Amino acid sequence: MMRKVKPYLTTRKLHPENQESPIHFLRSLSTPANYFYRRNHFSYPELSQSSLWIQIGGLVSSPTFLHFDDLLAMPAKSLVVPLECAGNKRAHFSPKVHGEQWEEGAISQGKWTGVPLRYILDRAGVLQNAKEVVFEGADFGKKEDVDKVIPFKRSLPLEKAMHPDTLIAYKYNDQPLSFKHGYPFRLIVPNWYAMASVKWLRKIKVIPGAFEGPFQTNDYVFYPRKKDDIGKKPVTLLNVNSAIQQPLDYSILDTGTYKIKGIAWTGEGNITSIQLSFDNGETWVNANAEQNADSPYSWVNWSYDWKADKKGEYTIQSKATDSAGRTQPLKAYWNRKGYGYNAVSKIHVKIE
């Protein structure tokens, strides 16, 4: 007789599969693989023997193929890195924005192990006029606004590709990558929104100019205006952000003391403070943050003991600030495709 109670992913779409992590019910610094959010542009790819190879080409002096076993033999590095979908929290935009209605769970985090991309590019010999590196996944299909079958492709500026923490990962939480999260290889790009962390990585190509694929120049672009493209700019670094995990929005509680719990994260530097307000932003108090000195990219778990001894309705807000001086704004930067939502987080509770 099964009485175990466990949270589930929240289904946003089945084909392709898009499911949200039950972020409010997980408190670990490592999201278990089965609770990692799933975000796909296409159907899952078929794997074959050739999937175990990565092709390195373009502007390199030694174009080559690397086998899974080759990578295992190279110097490896492990990093705790959160991946966040650029559309995380899209459901919160006002005016509403079309697209997958992610609430707060299109983010997950764990320990990625792999080979620094730099090591592989150095071995291949990047030529002088290189500007960007293009990454191609094994997943492909028809995109609404493109009239042919295309693979998922994204590029990085050479500098980011050469950053020592940009990895070709083959392990997650000390286990081989699961198929749904990119087995055998997933690019891991710390600090960037997760469209950059290409799954089922198959090809790496160094190019002399700006890559113009539709996932680079059409999707994953901020369009601040509804009707035209004036002011557009590409989605890259994670915004500073936070989420209140417990209590849940619109919950009803007895009087008592409650631990308000949440996470905070950023794509520039690290989190320097998490402040909470219980009076609609008039005053703010500091939450207790558990810094992880040895995991510079990790989100921060925070908490605050709240004495709720007066009945009534309360709004609780959380606001994170990072070492680059960025703070969650009161109102999110609205954009037509609904990326990068990071307004101050807010829940409503009723004390009875």
Add this chain to the structure above:
Amino acid sequence: MMRKVKPYLTTRKLHPENQESPIHFLRSLSTPANYFYRRNHFSYPELSQSSLWIQIGGLVSSPTFLHFDDLLAMPAKSLVVPLECAGNKRAHFSPKVHGEQWEEGAISQGKWTGVPLRYILDRAGVLQNAKEVVFEGADFGKKEDVDKVIPFKRSLPLEKAMHPDTLIAYKYNDQPLSFKHGYPFRLIVPNWYAMASVKWLRKIKVIPGAFEGPFQTNDYVFYPRKKDDIGKKPVTLLNVNSAIQQPLDYSILDTGTYKIKGIAWTGEGNITSIQLSFDNGETWVNANAEQNADSPYSWVNWSYDWKADKKGEYTIQSKATDSAGRTQPLKAYWNRKGYGYNAVSKIHVKIE
């Protein structure tokens, strides 16, 4: 390598366990048991040998205990009955209402098999001054607004208890009831919101007056005013209602023809029409309803082929009407605890 894609329950709370059915991704007239929504007031009860007995007492000439095997030997009846939480769609109220933020999946349906309660009450001999029948589940705990440990108890008027379709069910979809859905016995009260369908049924007591338990006179009551109890009335019959299953709200689609799919249900009579509007309610067209003549309580699957050949943003609304003459209103009847939401259903889609 697991590539199967399946929907999940949506977690609303873990203790007690409240999880929503992925109603948008299920199209069967029978919700599989593992996708049945879970709504609990308390922790799951412990089962023991005594759980296999139901006590029948109060105003009856032959108070008695019935064993599981006794029920199996009695005349059985099977009915397809939807169970809907009275708080289903609470998240849609405006102004917002505190409490579990159920979206559209706090409803599930399947085939229940059991003994008509009437058969058991007739055998026990209901005495003349009987007015109500009280049902007690094995689940118990502390309720926010009551300062002691209490079991879950609800009553029915004698007339509803004696209705030939009010069952003591021991099977769901031809299998023994699962533990989480009331094993060994669950009361099934067709047409009523599901708080009446008591799980883990342990005691049945016939009483001469109106039962006053907190789940009867405090919860599951419509309070039309925020600050006082004027105008309150008990939650009983299901409102006429519908849900649009596909497409999903705020989805982006190519031009093309789409099957708009949904369900409609009611607690009075049966569904007589489902109408859709694509122009903000100016005109309405009839959807195709699949009536189930042999399952009078069942929800109705409906669909409509929509030719979306012009790009733009659309609002699609669905409105069900029942044979009692009730129609989904444009605005829901607001009430403080957020029960019975049944405004016209609405989704937004963008054709690109």
